[in-house]
Amino acid sequence: MDRRQFLQAVALLTGLPFEAISHWEHPSPFPPPETEEDFWRWVRSEFPLHPSLINLNNGGVSPHPRSVIEALFRLELAANEAPVYTMWRLQDQKEPIRRRLAAIGGADPEEIAIVRNSTEALETVIFGLSLKAGDEVIAAESDYPSMIAAWKQREQRDRIKVKWVRLPLPSDEPERLIAPYLEALTPRTRVIHLTHLINWTGQIVPVEGVIAEAQKREIFTIVDAAHSYAHIPLDFHSMGCDAAGVSLHKWLCAPFGTGLLYVKRERIKDIWPLFAAPPERKVDDIRKFEHLGTRSIPTEQAIAAAIEFHEQIGLTRKTQRLKALREYWLSRALHLPKIRSLTPTKWAGGIATIQVEGWSPQRLADHLLEKHRIIVAAIEWMGLQGIRIAPHVYTTYAELDELLESLHSL
Numbered sequence: 001m002d003r004r005q006f007l008q009a010v011a012l013l014t015g016l017p018f019e020a021i022s023h024w025e026h027p028s029p030f031p032p033p034e035t036e037e038d039f040w041r042w043v044r045s046e047f048p049l050h051p052s053l054i055n056l057n058n059g060g061v062s063p064h065p066r067s068v069i070e071a072l073f074r075l076e077l078a079a080n081e082a083p084v085y086t087m088w089r090l091q092d093q094k095e096p097i098r099r100r101l102a103a104i105g106g107a108d109p110e111e112i113a114i115v116r117n118s119t120e121a122l123e124t125v126i127f128g129l130s131l132k133a134g135d136e137v138i139a140a141e142s143d144y145p146s147m148i149a150a151w152k153q154r155e156q157r158d159r160i161k162v163k164w165v166r167l168p169l170p171s172d173e174p175e176r177l178i179a180p181y182l183e184a185l186t187p188r189t190r191v192i193h194l195t196h197l198i199n200w201t202g203q204i205v206p207v208e209g210v211i212a213e214a215q216k217r218e219i220f221t222i223v224d225a226a227h228s229y230a231h232i233p234l235d236f237h238s239m240g241c242d243a244a245g246v247s248l249h250k251w252l253c254a255p256f257g258t259g260l261l262y263v264k265r266e267r268i269k270d271i272w273p274l275f276a277a278p279p280e281r282k283v284d285d286i287r288k289f290e291h292l293g294t295r296s297i298p299t300e301q302a303i304a305a306a307i308e309f310h311e312q313i314g315l316t317r318k319t320q321r322l323k324a325l326r327e328y329w330l331s332r333a334l335h336l337p338k339i340r341s342l343t344p345t346k347w348a349g350g351i352a353t354i355q356v357e358g359w360s361p362q363r364l365a366d367h368l369l370e371k372h373r374i375i376v377a378a379i380e381w382m383g384l385q386g387i388r389i390a391p392h393v394y395t396t397y398a399e400l401d402e403l404l405e406s407l408h409s410l
């Protein structure tokens with residue numbers, strides 16, 4: 001069922017005229033922008049933001065634009081009319097969304113499973129790979145805590161060995177970032193787990209260099225792309241990884257609880273699904289990872305509206321904007337005394353973390369919220385102490401000026 005047929009079915013079920021709903025799931029048309037800032041003002045106007053808060057923590061989860069909220073709302077209404085029919089039979093059409101998600105990530109649709117978040121995607125692979133006692137896995141201390149916990153659980157349960165490498169953060173030198181992984185390789189290495197864009201500091205890791213070496217040795221590579229999809233250029237095929245996990249509720253602005261699992265076609269058969277698929281499902285079918293039981297189909301289907309919004313901006317423009325916002329506030333903040341950056345200059349996207357001498361991260365984050373109504377993330381990890389600033393497409397330079405003003409007043 002294509003989008004038009006689907007909307008016709010919704011019109012039939014809800015009794016609304018087709019013309020009235022045919023524009024749903026599309027952001028409102030923006031007036032021809034006179035300047036680049038007009039365009040971004042339009043983008044901002046699509047988000048129903050809190051009137052007196054400045055949200056600079058879009059790293060954990062992002063708000064979604066009005067078109068996504070509307071899609072969610074009307075899909076929820078239609079789903080509730082007779083869920084077994086309107087939700088399961090009419091709405092549950094994953095294929096068009098799979099195709100569009102694949103196109104954004106440089107993958108084949110047959111390599112994309114729609115899941116709930118990066119945790120589900122990555123842990124499907126971490127627990128689904130066949131490994132035996134003595135097999136080695138390389139991961140980094142800077143990987144996301146849930147993935148570290150998953151590997152540690154696997155270590156205890158199956159007596160595999162995980163070697164934890166420490167990356168020289170921050171760094172703009174690809175060779176130095178790759179070296180710890182290569183140094184940890186042994187003939188027993190079976191898997192390398194890599195984080196593409198590190199959540200603590202915004203560091204981008206040149207994972208391709210590690211993957212190329214892993215491929216020569218037939219080592220399985222998993223990429224945590226939670227923060228890179230729809231944020232910086234990302235192409236799973238040219239990256240070469242065997243599997244990857246993404247949260248769509250971060251930089252794509254899709255509904256909360258949406259993610260994707262990428263698995264290279266020839267590797268699908270090597271991974272057990274976390275929730276067993278029915279016997280008729282072929283072992284090399286990516287859909288075997290989607291047998292979760294009942295879940296919210298409106299939530300999944302509203303991903304289409306987020307894709308629409310993302311494409312209306314365009315990845316290149318979005319990446320440039322996010323980097324420009326970061327460079328704007330960071331370069332000015334670094335002129336203030338007692339502030340240092342924990343983020344590299346070149347190998348970064350829109351996220352950056354700064355350390356402010358004399359302030360513990362949590363105390364500073366609390367101060368910014370209570371005194372200035374600015375939300376940031378407190379980062380305390382491996383001796384790094386700072387606040388992480390993660391603007392999004394709706395962030396204005398005026399908001400960043402307020403951040404700078406508040407840092408100045410410290």
Ligand SMILES: Cc1ncc(COP(=O)(O)O)c(C=O)c1O
Pocket residue numbers: 059060117118119120144146195197198199224226227247
């Ligand atoms: C690097 C990284 N990986 C994985 C995750 C987990 O994402 P989710 O909570 O959507 O599963 C996050 C969340 O912030 C993250 O930053």
